[in-house]
Amino acid sequence: MMPMEYLEVILLGLLVICGVCTCLSRNLLVSLVIFMAYSLIMSVVWALLMAPDLAVTEAAVGAGISSVLLFLTLKKIRDIREAAKHEKTE
Numbered sequence: 001m002m003p004m005e006y007l008e009v010i011l012l013g014l015l016v017i018c019g020v021c022t023c024l025s026r027n028l029l030v031s032l033v034i035f036m037a038y039s040l041i042m043s044v045v046w047a048l049l050m051a052p053d054l055a056v057t058e059a060a061v062g063a064g065i066s067s068v069l070l071f072l073t074l075k076k077i078r079d080i081r082e083a084a085k086h087e088k089t090e
Contacts, residue, residue, distance in 0.1 A: 004048075007048070008045075008048060011041055011044060011045050011048070012045070014041050015038060015041055015042065015045070018034050018035075018037055018038035018041065019038060021034050022034045022035050022038065028074055028077075029074060032067065032070050032071065032074065035066075035067070035070070036063050036067045038062075039058055039059070039062030039063035039066070039067075040059065040062075040063050042058050042062065043055045043056070043058040043059040043062070043063070046058055
């Protein structure tokens with residue numbers, strides 16, 4: 001096996017681990033961070049496969065825009081939960 005093939009096997013293993021951990025995580029924030037790592041690893045895999053257009057798109061959309069939107073959604077969910085708790089105590 002050549003050194004580059006070792007890197008590819010390690011990256012593919014990390015993709016599987018990230019996918020499983022994202023599904024099994026009970027904390028939404030942790031799942032989101034693992035999802036970001038998955039997207040970044042996938043962009044490296046696309047670059048190794050000589051597809052730079054897909055690598056840049058994956059990094060921008062997968063790890064960038066999607067993550068920001070999911071972070072904002074988590075913030076809204078927490079704000080709604082805090083408002084509901086505040087209403088119950090009054």
